[in-house]
Amino acid sequence: MSVQDTMPKGGQFILEEADYNSVFTPEDFSEEQQMIARMTRDFIEGEVAPKSEEIEKLDYELTVKLLRQAGELGLLGADVPEIYGGAALDKISSSLIGEYMVRGGSFSLSHGAHVGIGTLPIVFFGTPEQKAKYLPQLVTGEKISAYCLTEPASGSDALGARATAVLNEAGTHYVLNGTKQFITNAGFADVFIVYAKIDGEHFSAFIIEKEFPGVSTGAEEKKMGIKGSSTRPLILDNVEVPVENLLGEAGKGHKIAFNILNIGRYKLGVGAIGASKWAIELATEYAKERKQFKTEIINFPLIQNKLADMAIRTYVNESLTYRTGGYLEAATQHLNLEKNVFNEAAKAIEEHAIEYSIVKVFGSEALDFVADEGVQIHGGYGYISEYKIEQIYRDSRINRIFEGTNEINRLLIPSTLLKRAMQGRLPLMQKLQTLQKELTGYMPPMDISEPTELLEAESKMLEAAKKLFLMAGGTAVQKYMQKVAQEQEILESLSNLMITIYALESALLRAKKTADRRGEAAAQLQIDMTRAYFQEVWSDVEKWAKGVLVATSEGDVLRTQLSIVKKLVRIQPLNTITLKRGIARRIIEAEQYTTAMK
Known part of the structure; x- marks a missing residue:
């Protein structure tokens, strides 16, 4: 049974039990x-890493040269149809490119x-003529792309954009005016995906070339991290854009x-996996070399505990992200991207918008945790730029802002x-109605007897977590109805519950699937990381559910709910201490992140 045959609807995980055979x-x-x-x-080890110092100093020419080398290897065209020069790879393959x-x-x-937000708008939403004109050059790196949505006065509120587009009297060109802010690749990009409102009202997308008169960029931003990437404003001063460069439909x-942001959120989670694995490798290597009190610090239990926590979060992130990647592949594989598939593409990508937001929030926060612990293991040296962990720490911070802040994504998930x-x-x-009947009847406490099946206790905990979400969410909706969207603190708690449930389930399904396919012994490390994660977050699950109930109920009703x-x-x-010591031992033996037993 393939993932494609059993792909659930977006958000369905919160309502039903999933089959581990249905997840990638x-x-x-x-x-x-x-x-x-x-x-x-x-490619990274041989061509990019040796030049990292020059890249971090904003060497445009070098970055463009390396992008073109990547193009020669096919690393710019993974998601592009073959007819336009691409490799037409599946979404898991393109994800692995991003991870490494x-x-x-x-x-x-x-x-x-x-390759993502700069090229995919044309891949998914362009006409065949637009694809034929731009994609072959984007695939080789002959032309570099950039995505221009944010403005000085509109970040999370993307539809509040002030850039305008007016059709000229001849009906041949749109005249665009406005400024876009924080545009990645702006310093050397040739093609810009720009959003503006036609007649100040109809939000639309355009393909703009650097050579169009009136296109210019401002000064480079001085950033906390990602210093080797170009980030500039894009300035549009009466830019005449041919009508055939309107991307998709007017308005x-x-x-x-929003759908390109959805994919961007997913790919951000993929990148967080790669950076987390890198941080674990660096921290393990350093801890094996660094001596304090006449012994390598890798032998200290508290250092091992940090490595275990870093590995557990990375495992959970990897599990939920590639599970979502399987859904993205299943949803989009039927699209004939050689043609104009605007509406079909929008529907396919939008289906798992909830999961993409979860990937973005969980992945960015998991990486921040891992990077921070990586610095702590390095001690004072972690604060020195000579050590790569310092760069990982600084670079990771932008991820909670990119592709819609984590706060915005948290509001989007339950809404x-x-x-x-x-x-x-x-x-x-x-x-909700079925659950209400169940909860109003006699409910025995959760069975905590010795489990007889693999991860049986965790399966029961997951079921309980879903009931807690439905009870809390149902109570909130019952009280506030449509106005629940204004209760942002409640939505945040409900979102945290949904994110955690998806994370718990993804880790659980992966461990069960591995045990079924390869044997329980081979899956033991995954089983241990799954069990440890369930224990670590369980008090948070209770806290968030109680918080919503206390805010939405009172008196006897609240007392009944709390019981x-x-x-x-x-x-x-x-005993998570023992569990984590075993997990850390496997990481130390492998000298890197691993999910396999030796």
Whole structure:
């Protein structure tokens, strides 16, 4: 049974139990996909890493040269149809390119902006004529692309853009005016995907070339991190854009903008995996060499605990991200990208918008945690730029702002779920009614007897977490109805529950699948990391659910709800100290992040 045959609807994970056969995991990588990963790694190690110091000093010429070398290897055209010069690879293959590209530091951002948000708008939403004109040159790196959505006065509120487009009297060109802010690759890009409002009202997308009169860029921004990437404002002064360069349909630029952001959020999570693995490798290597009190600090239990926590979060991030990558591949593989598939592409990408936001939030915060612990293991040397962990730490911070801030994404996750329920796309209300009947009857405490099946206790915890979300979410909706969107603190807690449930389930399904396919012994490290993560976050699950209930109920109703919560969260605690020591030992033996037993 393939992922394509069993692909769930977006957000469905919160309502139903998933089958581990229906999710893609890293253990499913094909030999071809692994070969692409190795090729990317070799390119970074051989061509990019030795020049990292020059790249970090904003050497445009070098960055463009390396991008063209990447183009020669096919690393710029993974998502582009073959007819336009691309490789037409599956989404998992292009994800692996992104994961291994991150070791190129700022170069990976230049690459990602070009192949992702800079090229994909044309791939998914362009006409055949636009694709034929621009994609072959973007695939080779002859031309570099940039994505221009943010403005000085509109960041998260993308539709509040002030850039304007007016059709000239001859009907041949749109005249664009405005300024775009924080544009990656602006200093050397040749093609810009620009959003503006036709007649100040209809939000639309345009393909603009650097050579068009009136196009200019401002000064480079001085940034905290990603210093080797170009970040400038794009200035449009009466720029005449041919009508055939309108991307998609007039007034429907939001479909392009939001869906490209969806893919961008997913790819950001992929990059976070690669950077986390890199940080673990650097921290392990340093801890094996650094001596304090006449012994290598790798032998200190607290250092091992940090390495275990870093590995656990990376494992969970890897599990939920590639699970989502499987959904992206299944949703888009049927699209004939040689043609104009505007509406079909928008529908396919939008389906798992909830999961893409989860990937973005979880991945960016997991990387921040891993990078921070990596610096701590390095001690004072972690604060010195000579050590790569310092760069990883600085570069990681932008990810919680990129592609919509984590706060915005947290609001989107539960609000999108509720919107789909109102549209009849998900049976949320029916599930709430069924749960309400169950909860009002007799409910015994969670069974904490000795489990007889693999990860049985964790499976019960996951089921309880979903009930907690539905109870808390249903109570909030019942109290506030449509106005729940204004209760941002409540939405944040509901979002945290959804993110954590998706993370728990993804880790659990992956460990079960590996055990089924390769044997329990081979899956033991994944099992241990899954169990440790369940224990670590369980108190947070209780806290978020209680927080929503206390804010939305009172009196006897609240007391009854809290008693139900108490029954649902009752678990048998595990000795996570022992679990984490075993996890750390495997990382130390491998001298890198690993999910396999030796």
